[in-house]
Amino acid sequence: MSVSRRKFLQSTSAALVGLSLKSDRPISGSFVNESFQQGHLLRDHANFPAPKQKLKVPVVIVGGGIAGLSAAWRMHKKGFRDFVLLEMNDEAGGNSRWGENEISAYPWAAHYVPVPGPKAIYVRELFEEFGVLKNGKWEERYLCFAPQERLFLYGRWQEGIEPAIGLSQRDRDQFQKLEDQIHQFRATGKFTVPMDVGFSESTADLDRISFAEWLREQRMDSKILNWYMNYCCRDDYGATTDQTSAWAGIQYFASRDPEEKGPLTWPEGNGWIVRRLLERVGTFVRAGQMVHRISPNKNSVSVFAGDAEYHAEFVVFAAPTFLAPYLIEGMSPFHDFEYSPWLTANLTLDRIPETYGGDLTWDNVFMESPTLGYVDATHQSLRTHIDRTVWTFYWAFADGLASQNRQLLLNRDWNYWKEAILHDLERVHRDIRQCVSRIDIMRMGHAMARPKPGAIFSPERLKLRKPQGRILFANSDLTGFSIFEEAQYRGVTSAEAVMRRAQS
């Protein structure tokens, strides 16, 4: 009896100790949406099965990201229905793919569109069709709710990402100087979104140096200003200011002058746009069909995907352009295309950290971090009470060699990245481990084009941008900018060119 009693006491006290210490809860999750295996098959010239069926389709769109879907949207809208869209993954969407769990829909990559200016006519047309723009007014519920952004620095949060606290007079002067400069560049009308509208050879000099060099030339050496410039380049291009063309750095600021406080965003990010597009053209999409060879013939193009051969008059190549030399017979390798590796993660939080600090905010950035922080997927909810949420965590591997970073991404296991992400969040939210129940991670070796010096005016790119021959290139990486507006513009204009020529 006494023995069992002692044992009983021991076990209960152990249990009580266990209860009283907040132990780290188990966190589940995995890598998701992996697609590099398929990409590597192409790179390694694997053998693909011979086609079992031959299909005659006037237009084949390769790639179901925003560019490909926009091409499809345009053709469909103009009544041109003789096309198919081949998508390698099981779901279309590309960089605008999304996911959903019991708490919220959430983005896997692109999560917003800046409020489009008057020159982005196709984006405005699309948004009018979707009810985002009504009678010249932007629908409030699609504009990012307040508070939009915050930055963690010096142990506290400030509203907005541009550093506003702890600035010296020198810092302020340099921020002001940059603003004045940007204002002048904007006034030239040569920095526009889409870039084709204002594109001018007269600005080519800016593409010869890096953004970092340009800042030095302008004697803008403020550490905090340079942090902010670097953050902007990492965020939009996945590159540091050293790796970014000065033209691209200036484009980031000078191309936009929003008429409304934005950006436009949705719980599933730009996946919302993909959903609307798929409602219209989903029946033309063949998902899980990896194109493994494209053979230009005399008066046609053969596209081999899965066990089928598509016999097309025109091909809109909307997949990442770096894949073209692996797919298109006779195409010589490229030199000017470089891509940034990225990691995104979706964290399921079944409670909000006690260390959250302040009002729930959409975009949350930490100054002393190599990552880009996190975006709250439930921010666009109309609810006033939110106690569970999903955070999308962004990490662009900007420092160092892209190839080495790609290796690192591939070689480390899920547990490694999970710990790295939690470690990063813990610097601000100490109790994050008690709040997170799941972390899914998506690794992208070639997430977005990097506009390195020389990339914008690269003859290789300029040539591919012209709608010549039977294969038209439509991916946004042709501009050097992996953004929604460029992808949509290239998709739409490629479709227009194809329809003009197919019908003539």
Added chain:
Amino acid sequence: MGILLFITVLLIAACGLIYELIAGTLASYLLGDSVLQFSTIIGCYLFAMGIGSAISRYIDRGLAYRFVWIELLLGVIGGFSSALLFLAFAYTQGFQLLMYALVVVIGVLVGLEIPLLMRIIRGRYHFRDVVAHVLTFDYLGALGASLLFPILLVPYLGLVRSAMLFGILNVAVALWSTFLFANQLARVQVLRGIGFVVLCALGAGLADAKRITIAAEDNIYADEIIFARDTRYQHIVLTRFKDDIRLFLNSHLQFSSRDEYRYHEALIHPGLSKVPVPRHVLVLGGGDGLAVREILKYPQVETITLVDLDPEMTRLFSTNPMLIALNQKSFSSPKVHIINADAFPWVDSNADSFDFIVVDFPDPTNYSLGKLYTTTFYKAVARHLSAQGLMVVQSTSPMFARDSYWCIAETIKNAGLHTYPYHVYVPSFGEWGFVIAGMRDYSPPTVLPSGLRFVDVQGLPALFQFPPDMAPMQVEPNRLNDQVLVRLYDKDWKDISH
């Protein structure tokens, strides 16, 4: 005999735990930081019980006599502990010292109880039965006390009277023991006499506890807290001072029962009386049922749909006797349908049409609540208005938060509605503002329900006049992507407090 003995154990265990809970709760209410208060009090109390148990070995003779004395002492000290602490907090600097002293004294006495009792009855049972039974009833008593305390005692009796009630129980145990252990006791009559005196003192205290609390509360900034609960959505506190019940949500005053009729009559009647045939009414917020009480004064109204986020809130105002007296059981009306949901998504997804809509939310103190004061929200609400329908919006104070008030009015106007701002004086709030809005023109009603205490036909037009210090301001509307209102509100109230 046996079972009665063990019920004694159950009672003394319950009493002991109640005193501890009272000390912890009182300290949490008065000093805040409930984690610290409860931990230190439980710690001191258990430690003192240990001292009591240790001391028990030095008591050789007169076990039963001393047990009765311990019960009497516990009855007095424990019974008056809560009242003493209230008074100490109100009149002295030594609240914490007294509290820990009381906790230690009570702990020592409680620590003595069980060892003594076990030794008293040792001869009657096998030792292992004594241990088993005494401890079983000890723990049962603790369970009972811990359940009674939050569910019945605090809401219905309050802390002062709960302590006295359990003091009486301790004394009753003492008196009872003089019979139970009569053969082991000397001077039984003296003990009974003392017990009777203490019982009378506690009984008088219980009957007159109000005066003690009032004496104490006159000196404490807060009134007696009669209900406090953290729900999933908010912190609900009800206080009472004399006949004044006040509701606080997240420490913001929602109403005072003394003058809430001014607020709720002004919220409902200027608008509702002008709706030609008000059949269907929607109330957003208003989980206290007080707006519904006013709406029920219109017999034409067939349905009242109330959407409030917090089920605890609507349940409290459907069941608590004090509160249903206040809202005149408005939630029991068959016309009322309560929906516990987040208002914005509900309004956005529901398609019903209403003749009168009451928007009565907490002030826009943060960006989450601020969503309920945006152009998008008012547009969504306006979709539910019938052709002749009107809505009224609680719009904070045009006096203390002048920019905020006019920002709300501007936002409603921006949503495409005609607006008719007005204000009233509610003593516990000060000047308070509302906005009537609709798709049609409005002028104050000339007929009102009978029996109103504040709103009358002659006085109504004056409510729509704003003197210069509350006159309209030029402000931007509040929008989801740019919540100017939350910033204005923050600034307005900061300006007042500095």
